Amino acid sequence: MELDGLILPLLSWYQENRRSLPWREDPTPYHIWVSEIMLQQTRIEAVKGYYVRFLAALPNIEALSEADEETLLKLWQGLGYYNRVRNLHKAAVQIVAQYDGEMPGRYDELLTLPGIGAYTAGAIASIGFGECVPCVDGNVLRVVKRYEGGFEDIANESVKRDVWQRLKSSMEQTLPEGSAGAFNEALMELGEVICIPNGTPLCEKCPLANQCVAHKKNLWQHLPVKSPKKARRIEERTVFVLRCEESVALRKRNEKGLLAGLWELPQVEGHLSEEEAMIWLRERGLEPVTFAKTDPAKHIFTHVEWHMSGYVVDVEAMAGEGLVWTKKADREAGYALPSALDGFLSYLS
Numbered sequence: 001m002e003l004d005g006l007i008l009p010l011l012s013w014y015q016e017n018r019r020s021l022p023w024r025e026d027p028t029p030y031h032i033w034v035s036e037i038m039l040q041q042t043r044i045e046a047v048k049g050y051y052v053r054f055l056a057a058l059p060n061i062e063a064l065s066e067a068d069e070e071t072l073l074k075l076w077q078g079l080g081y082y083n084r085v086r087n088l089h090k091a092a093v094q095i096v097a098q099y100d101g102e103m104p105g106r107y108d109e110l111l112t113l114p115g116i117g118a119y120t121a122g123a124i125a126s127i128g129f130g131e132c133v134p135c136v137d138g139n140v141l142r143v144v145k146r147y148e149g150g151f152e153d154i155a156n157e158s159v160k161r162d163v164w165q166r167l168k169s170s171m172e173q174t175l176p177e178g179s180a181g182a183f184n185e186a187l188m189e190l191g192e193v194i195c196i197p198n199g200t201p202l203c204e205k206c207p208l209a210n211q212c213v214a215h216k217k218n219l220w221q222h223l224p225v226k227s228p229k230k231a232r233r234i235e236e237r238t239v240f241v242l243r244c245e246e247s248v249a250l251r252k253r254n255e256k257g258l259l260a261g262l263w264e265l266p267q268v269e270g271h272l273s274e275e276e277a278m279i280w281l282r283e284r285g286l287e288p289v290t291f292a293k294t295d296p297a298k299h300i301f302t303h304v305e306w307h308m309s310g311y312v313v314d315v316e317a318m319a320g321e322g323l324v325w326t327k328k329a330d331r332e333a334g335y336a337l338p339s340a341l342d343g344f345l346s347y348l349s
């Protein structure tokens with residue numbers, strides 16, 4: 001099915017319904033890039049504050065390229081998927097070395113930068129530079145498959161490629177000059193606020209309702225088709241909140257793997273009983289003064305779930321190999337803790 005018919009209605013709908021978002025106020029290529037990376041896997045409302053803080057600290061590509069890892073992780077603390085910020089940094093270093101600090105403007109050049117895939121390259125190239133390329137994410141696939149009544153599995157890469165290709169050719173044939181960025185934003189925005197993923201889409205407010213197959217045939221609840229993901233692996237962990245005077249013990253995670261290079265509360269695999277926890281402490285030269293169970297906590301990553309129990313322990317002295325004892329002000333200034341441990345923050349002094 002041709003997708004030409006959705007272009008002009010969407011553009012005029014967007015002119016009237018465009019939301020005001022921080023990154024839309026001054027859409028330089030750098031701003032679009034940072035916002036698009038932050039928005040991967042993260043809700044718009046959650047991103048707004050991070051975006052403003054990040055740009056205040058690192059206002060341009062050169063500043064980003066010069067930032068050290070602790071600064072970057074601290075700015076990203078709580079957003080998760082920390083490889084995103086590492087790749088932002090790597091790409092900034094490459095842009096300074098290869099393009100004199102100016103963001104390259106072409107879709108195929110953007111694709112060569114670390115952390116920039118087809119979707120982000122499409123967003124930067126179209127919104128920042130006006131290139132006629134689509135951005136295809138889950139929102140866009142949902143709108144398109146409902147619009148055309150398509151039952152192909154959108155988890156399938158060939159289906160994504162097909163939608164990308166057809167959108168591109170429709171954009172080239174139908175889009176008014178200079179409106180590639182607005183069209184891509186319109187399509188994404190429609191998926192976020194009208195043709196929503198959970199719950200009933202607001203078809204009565206949709207500019208595509210006259211043509212939409214899912215709406216006309218009342219099929220929206222069956223579309224899009226997406227094969228289920230593999231079940232997540234469950235990992236049980238015991239977390240220790242170790243306190244001494246006004247300090248709390250932290251430990252740096254490995255430089256590779258999940259949450260690489262971040263700081264954490266010391267933790268071990270499995271749910272330790274009180275006796276096992278006492279043995280663990282004493283093996284590290286930590287003598288408890290008070291000892292209590294914390295509330296359990298859970299954190300969901302893409303492929304893994306952490307089911308955590310914990311102990312909050314006041315100890316006699318700041319011991320323990322590999323542990324760093326930190327005061328509150330130091331933690332806030334320079335120790336990036338993953339949001340996976342948010343359930344234990346209320347026990348920190």
Ligand code: SF4
Nearest residue numbers: 195201203206212215
């Ligand atoms: S008419 Fe309804 S189902 Fe069709 S694209 Fe619009 S919101 Fe989605």
